[in-house]
Amino acid sequence: MISVFIVDDHPVVVEGIRSLLINEEGIFWAGHALNAASCISYLEKITVDVILMDINLPDKSGIELCAEIKKNKPDIQILALSTLNQPSYIRKMIENGAGGYILKNADKEELLVAIKDVAAGKTHLCLEALEVVKHMYNSETGKPILTxxxxxxxxxxxxxxxxxxxxxxxxxxxxxxxxxxxxxxxxxxxxxxxxxxxxxxxxxxx
Incomplete structure (x- = not known):
């Protein structure tokens, strides 16, 4: 059973994701937070397997929050769930420990695959993010990106x-x-x- 938590400041997005996952076999809906502070407070009491994390949060960026969580609770896997596909955001999330990056226009099947992949310690990138990473790989250092x-x-x-x-x-x-x-x-x-x-x-x- 994979326990999943989401951090997103849009209640409609939270409810939409919850409705997709709540009855899914092998997934336990652990809850949600609308900002970084609430997420940190929650994790002080309860741990989860995977956090779906938006990047644009009202009190702290998801990039900063990702780094903080991976430093204090490295066993928690982070899956970025964003509308942003700019190379800088994708790279920073990966470098700060995110195990995956998908866009909010992903369908249910892709979301479930991404959750299961990162829960298993694998890296999961949506096609857009994968293209960005390939571009960064070829044009910047010529070397693979390690977190x-x-x-x-x-x-x-x-x-x-x-x-x-x-x-x-x-x-x-x-x-x-x-x-x-x-x-x-x-x-x-x-x-x-x-x-x-x-x-x-x-x-x-x-």
Whole structure:
């Protein structure tokens, strides 16, 4: 069962998403917040698996909120749900730890797939966001985009820490570390730890 929470300052959007998910098998509707402060307050008492997060919030941007949540509760997965498809927003959300980015014009099927993907530790980007990321990949650095957490874990892998040691150091589960490790290896197209470290060193990632 995946517990889902939404942060969006538009009640109509919240109700629309709730109506799509409330009776869906395997999904538990955990609630909603209309601003960042309410979201943080909620998470002080209850945790969830996935947060659907708007970027334009009245008291703090979703980009800032995403970074704050991933710092304090790294096991919570963030799925950006926005009307914005500008490269800067997409990149900042990913760099701050979001596991996915989809637009509010997505249909129910795409929303469900995105929720399940990020809950499993995978990255899910809608077609528009994927095109943006591909463009950024080709035109800016020529290197894959790693999230802040992935960069942190890559450094620890290079230092020789095991999954258990990294989990203890970062206060997360070994499952979370393993998911990040697999994501990093997929993004960098490496098949084992030796190849991963070699790539990281050669490309100045560590």
């Amino acid at each position: 802040r957490r992935e960069k942190e874990i890559l450094i620890l892998i290079a230092e020789g820490l095991t999954n258990a040691e990294m989990a203890e150091k970062l206060f997360v589960s070994q499952w979370t570390i393993d998911s990040h490790r697999k994501s990093i290896m997929t993004k960098l197209n490496t098949k084992n730890t030796a190849m991963l470290i070699k790539y990281a060193i050669e490309n100045g990632l560590v």
